[in-house]
Amino acid sequence: MRKRIANRFLLSLAMVLFIAFPGPALAQDTIKIGFFAPITGPAAVDGTSAKNAVELGLKEVNDAGGIRGKKVELIVYDDRLKAEEAVAIANKLIEKDKVVGVVSGSYSGPTRVVAPIFQKAGMPMVAGYAVHPDVTWDPKAKKPNDFIFRNGFLGEVEGAAAAEYAVKNLKARKISIISMDNDFGRAISAGFAAHAEKLGASILTKQMYKFPGEKDFRPFLTRIKEGNPELIFAAGYYNEAAAIVRQSKELGIKSTLMGEEGFDSPKFLEIAGPAAEGVIIATNLDRDDPRPLVQNFLKNYRQAYGHDADMVGASSYDAFKILVGAVEKAGTDPQAIQQALRDTKDYNGLTGKITRFVQGEVVKPVQIQVVKKGKFRRLGVVDTPEVITPPMKK
Secondary structure (H helix, E strand, O other): OHHHHHHHHHHHHHHHHHHHOOHHHHHOOEEEEEEEEOOOOOOHHHHHHHHHHHHHHHHHHHHOOOEOOEEEEEEEEEOOOOHHHHHHHHHHHHHHOOOOEEEEOOOHHHHHHHHHHHHHHOOOEEEOOOOOHHHOEEOOOOEEOOOEEEOOOOHHHHHHHHHHHHHHHOOOOEEEEEEEOOHHHHHHHHHHHHHHHHOOOEEEEEEEEOOOOOOOOHHHHHHHHHHOOOEEEEEOOHHHHHHHHHHHHHOOOOOEEEEOHHHOOHHHHHHHHHHHOOOEEEEOOOOOOOOHHHHHHHHHHHHHHOOOOOHHHHHHHHHHHHHHHHHHHHOOOHHHHHHHHHOOOOEEEOOEEEOEEEOOEEEOOEEEEEEEOOEEEEEEEEOOHHHHOOOOOO
């Protein structure tokens, strides 16, 4: 009798505690995934694009029943393109928000400083488009950040693929390079230069401009014009890219102008205007890909936000969906998620079919797009295995 009374008392007490302190119990009804991007500040257009695309993916996941019957809750933070902000965000996501994994919709600067924090915590992160090698590699320990994965291209790979197309398809032999002086610009331009020279092209000039702040590119472009290159490879984000394109046209430069994923934005097309016509870029979003996955995303994004999607958004969307797929397969244990990400093979991504990850780096074709009638259109693809496969580090 006393045992039954005691059991009833304990049951009643448990119900009272559940009602009074519902947090932990209710938290189990959702699966939390962290997200950070530069939603305000100098890269707000890209950060907002990444956030919009991931929220579109979130709605699709939850409308389809979530993960194992649980809704996904996206915990969103704005890093403002500042490394110190990103560090604070990483600690909040780990300690306060208790997320199961993280998606970076940010650039190399913020992403590379938080990668060691997530690595130390054993927290899986998938980066959408940051290109710096230190996102997936610890230079001090000289070993991979094996909880960190990248859906976008390593800068060395994207630069090399652009060079592959420039030399082999466009037949460029005399090339000049102009690049922003930051992680992004240095990584991509170095990859381009090394592979172009390997293929027999001559790099006439290599110039770097200050970022942020540079607006007048005429001194750089005048020097380039003097060498009369067949092709100019330019690395920059949409504002700088548009200025370079416009000012090169003003100076009467006839060289083919080739850029990279930083050009891949509706803002570039808007700011550059008619000067963008004929510009070629290496990126990872093919607008002419006939797969329903791609065409539905492009249509749904425009309907939801009133303008075209870009590489930044598509890459972040893929990063989110890759992480969701790993949690769906493995559950919420971080080591199980890590293993599921490692085991990813032949993944049908929005930004291309992912063959596999190599030390956290994606292996997939690089898309070559050209501006025609104010829109990015398919020009070609680089899928040479030795170019698109990231080198193993030891």
